[in-house]
Amino acid sequence: MTTQTLPLQKYYPQSSRIAYGCMGLGGEWDNSAIMNKDISHAHSVIEAAMAYGINFFDHADIYRNGKAEQVFGEVLKKKPELRENMILQSKCGIRFKEGVLPGRYDFSEKWIKHSVEGSLRRLNTEYLDILMLHRPDPLMQIEELAETLLELKSAGKVNHFAVSNMSHHQISYMQKHLELPIIANQIEMSLGKLDWLNDGVMVGSAGNHQVDFVSGTLEYCQNERIQLQAWGCLAKGRFSELGLKSECHVTRQTTKLIFELAEAHHATPEAILLAFLLKHPSNIQPVIGTTNLDRIKGATMALDFDLTREEWHSLFVSARGQALP
16 A cells, blocks of 8 residues: 655645646637536536645646636635645646647746636635646746745735646756745556656667656756656556557557556556556655546555566557667
């Protein structure tokens, strides 16, 4: 049974080991109005997640063009007592294409404050537990950013700050200029996206330059007690039942192994995928995004057992598609 303590629990001792990502809530990715069915669905998902022990909810101002936060907020409007028992995280910084303007990233004071006010309004909450900067802004003015975050903290609108999709170099640079700690970094990690592991095992080996990961990021976050959160943690469905019929040999063999381990541990395939992440000593917090209530329940079964070292390495090598160097 997984008993590791999350770095995040320094700030939120009650935080669940698994987080729920709300990108799937709110209907279509368009500007249409939310429907009662969307609110009802969000209500069912939130209550199911909390019933299965998940109290950490991950948002972004852009999810479903803001509708993910909006339907979540409608649920909180009807049941405000839920708020005190949950941890709300939202992201800002990504701006979609607008007319002739391209999609871009924006950490300016004006945009961050605008984004936070919008998230608070849509979520029907007075504060965010965590504000996460979604992707690095190449035009970031660090002094302006530091002052903006401090103002949001002082105003009681945000309690803590985090980043997403950043390397340890970027986090270290930012942290030197911020009076407030960066408490989490959310990056893509799964059995289907293994660069975060290959970076370590390929050191000094041919092909290491092909690894799509910035070396040292895992170790930096571990040393600094920065919570690693994994988006895409269920490998985007690659190893679901469909994986058994995949044209890719690696996908087929890995899916078969996952289903065998699920049977051995009396768990679901989703639980095996999460157990793979939970086994890693960096204390990863997976962010699941399924809107299927049974799959939410099945995912939390990952907390009921531990993979052995042998099982973990079997999954790793199978998903790599080749032996370790």
